[in-house]
Amino acid sequence: EAKGQAGPSVIRVSALPLFTSAYLIPRLARFEARFPGVSIEIETSHRMVDFESDAVDVAIRNVGRPTPGLTAHKLMDLRTVPLCAPALAAEFRSPADLERATLIHIASRPQGWTEWLAAQGLRGVEGRGSVMVDTLPAALDLAAHGRGVALGMTPIVWDAPQMERLVVPFPSVPVSAGAYFLVHRRQDRTHETIQAFVRWLRQEVRADAARFARQAAAAG
Known part of the structure; x- marks a missing residue:
């Protein structure tokens, strides 16, 4: 061609x-x-x-x-979706439970979690701890190793290799990304x-x- x-x-x-x-x-x-x-x-x-x-x-x-x-x-x-290791997912039943989680942030989208939590009707939730990385693949790597909860982007994240070790811990309101x-x-x-x-x-x-x-x- x-x-x-x-x-x-x-x-x-x-x-x-x-x-x-x-x-x-x-x-x-x-x-x-x-x-x-x-x-x-x-x-x-x-x-x-x-x-x-x-x-x-x-x-x-x-x-x-x-x-x-x-x-x-x-x-x-694109839509944002929380992702974490299966063992960690067992600790959460709803978005409000993320106040006990380590939230994984991405430097290029520093307000990602704030916007997502607000869409779930939650304000002021910051998590038990936080970690910042520079790329979404790095965030997924951390989440796959059980280091916290990351925000992935569907549908593209379904093809990420880390998804073999990640799950969506609970249903949530879809948020545009x-x-x-x-x-x-x-x-x-x-x-x-x-x-x-x-x-x-x-x-x-x-x-x-x-x-x-x-x-x-x-x-x-």
């Missing part, structure tokens, strides 16, 4: 750590098999991309709305190689929609 078309033979992608590790990397072999002449370079970062100066072709970020002036495609809406958007420069709408990547990734997301819905229902 992309062979012989105008556009770069290398696609430079900037994506968030969780999206990269849980979703993009496990699927790259399918892209490479379909487009053997195209290479992908990936950087993981929370920093917003400056398409005027950064050597990036495509960015994938979690935002409320994409930056004006760019071509944007929504990949999936924005959405993943794929963005690129408007002039790259004519670059077939970049557009091949965009179409491929959107197809992957659409193919997973039903599975994600089933996993969310099973988690309660």
Whole structure:
């Protein structure tokens, strides 16, 4: 599809750590098999991309709305959900019980727990203790080792490798966490190689929609 078309033979992608590790990397072999002449370079970062100066072709970020002036495609809406190790989950029956928990915070979303607890009708709950990490994968690692409760983001978190050792401890009110958007420069709408990547990734997301819905229902 992309062979012989105008556009770069290398696609430079900037994506968030969780999206990269849980979703993009496990699927790259399918892209490479379909487009053997195209290479992908990936950087993981929370920093917003400056398409005027950064050597990036495509960015994938979690935002409320994409930056004006760019071509944007929504990949999936996100919701926050508490996650912890099964042994720890046995101590909790409702969100109010988190006052006895160690809450794992993420530096890029410092108000995450405050907003989530407020949506559950709880204010002033800070937990028994807290720990701050810089990425969501690191938060999931801590939670999987029984060090506290983390806020994951569905549906993407269902594909995280740490989910083999994590559970949702109780039902809760869904809380929006924005959405993943794929963005690129408007002039790259004519670059077939970049557009091949965009179409491929959107197809992957659409193919997973039903599975994600089933996993969310099973988690309660």
